[in-house]
Amino acid sequence: MDLYKTLDISASGMRAQGTRLRVISENIANANSTGQTPGAEPYRRKMVTFTNELDRALDAELVKVKDVGVDKSEFNRRYNPGHPAADAEGYVLMPNVNSLLEMSDMREAQRSYEANLRVIQSSRAMLEQTIAILR
Structure with missing residues (x-):
């Protein structure tokens, strides 16, 4: 039945977006x-590819x-001569994490996750209606 296939496809999308959200969270936490x-x-910075x-x-x-x-991509440099990781010139290498970009990616992943969830909810409702009709 195609509804079962739809459920599995959407569930795989949710798993993939869940992994993406975890990686984005790790990036933000380590910014x-x-x-x-x-x-x-x-x-x-870490990135997820699908x-x-x-x-079969x-x-x-x-x-x-x-x-x-x-x-x-290159690391950012920030002048902070008192930092333990400062080089001889007083610059510290900072992570290549852009918080604005991460938040944008998080919003996109969240919306994709929610779209897959709605497909699962709709498929489930159709299956329940089909069972009710068959009774």
């Missing part, structure tokens, strides 16, 4: 995590997390 020694790298995977039993394409990689 100010610097190294502890001079020259040590600070926290590096892929489609064919589930369902004959459906499901969303899966392909990889949780790191953002290779």
